[in-house]
Amino acid sequence: MRPTPRPSDFAAECRTAVAAAEAAGALLRARFPDGFAARPKGALGDVVTDLDLLAETMVVDRIRADYPHDRVLAEESGDSGGEGGPGRGRTWLVDPLDGSNNVVIGLPVYVVGIALCVEGAPVVGVVHDPVTGRTWSARRGAGARGPAGPLAPAPRPPSPAGPLLAWTQGHAVRRDDPAVRVLRHALELRSRRLLQLWAPLVAWAMLARGDIDGFVGYRAEAIDLPAGALLAREAGVVLRGLDGAEFTAGFTGPDTDRSFVAGRPEILPALLDLVSAATPRPAGPPHSRTTPRTTS
Incomplete structure (x- = not known):
């Protein structure tokens, strides 16, 4: 059995x-909101800007320089080679x-996200906000850090008005998906606010800082899930699948393995109850919420 890496193994x-991330953020900040061009990406309403491409090249080149044998998967260019x-x-x-659609409409809600995964599990996660210049980082087992430490x-006690939550869904999820409509509507009814930011890593950073109470994702995108989930988990947030089972924030496997509930420990039971009541159950024998399931 491969030994579990020590947190100190990943300081470099x-x-x-x-x-x-900070170098790419400086580029993005210098060019926002007017110094870029954008074009459609796919048929589902997503966009890509030349800022995405320039920032991605900068990040990948830096990783390649320090770790030339590692595999790199990037949002725009895909797999750039290496075998880990x-x-x-x-x-x-x-x-x-993360937040290209926001950038295109001039909304300053976007971040740079980087993760390192070993054997599919995140061990390093970094989120950088170019607008404020703030960076949040985490190493597995070593906690999460922000500008102030x-x-x-x-x-904090639950608000009588309900929790403050964020929501994300993958690009492949249809707008008329009945499971999404039921779940999101239930969250909107029972929460104080349900934020839909078009930038999941922003929501993960907010959750890790304690600005919001919980985050629910339905078939989330693989590229940004590991960095954000590690940051939140190392800050004390608890992650579960929609069925309440243990959740591993990996990037492989089908997107149906990337639906999650993340929350502050004091509100997670109530949030899981809400999600459970609004989530259709597959046919088959009942199972306990605490039954572990494997996620990739």
Whole structure:
């Protein structure tokens, strides 16, 4: 059995990710909101800008310079090669501009996200906000950090108006998907606010800081899930699947394995109850919420 890597094993990788994200952020900040061109990406309403491409090249080149044998998967260019090094199974995930749709309409809600996964599980996660210049980072087992030091939001009593939640769904999810409509409507009815930011990594950073109470994702995108989930988990957030089982924020496998409920520990039971009541159950024998399931 491969030994579990120690947190200190990834200090250098975290420094590389922070430096790359902040360099890309400086580029994005200098060109926002007017210095770029945009074009449609796919048939589902997504967009890509030349800022995505420039920032991605900058990040990938930095990772390649420090870790030439590692595999790199980037949002726009895909797999740039590498096999994770001999026997190491290391893959970097790069989202150079999470929030491209916001950028195109002049909304300053976007971040740079980078993760390193070993054997499919995130061990380093970095989120950088070019607008404010703030960076949040995490290493597995070593906690999460922000500009002011360790992230450890204090528990707070539930609001009588309901929790403050964020929502995300993958690009492949149809707008008329009945499961999405039921689940999102239930969350909107029972929460104080349900934020839909078009930038999941922004929501993950907010959750890790304690600005919001919970985050629900339905068939989330693979490229940004590991960085955000690791940041939140290392800050004390609890992650579960929609069925309440343990959730591993990996990037492989079908998107049906990337639906999640994440929340502050004091509100997670109520949030799981709400999600459970609004989630259709597959046919078959009943199972306990605590039954582990495998996610990729």
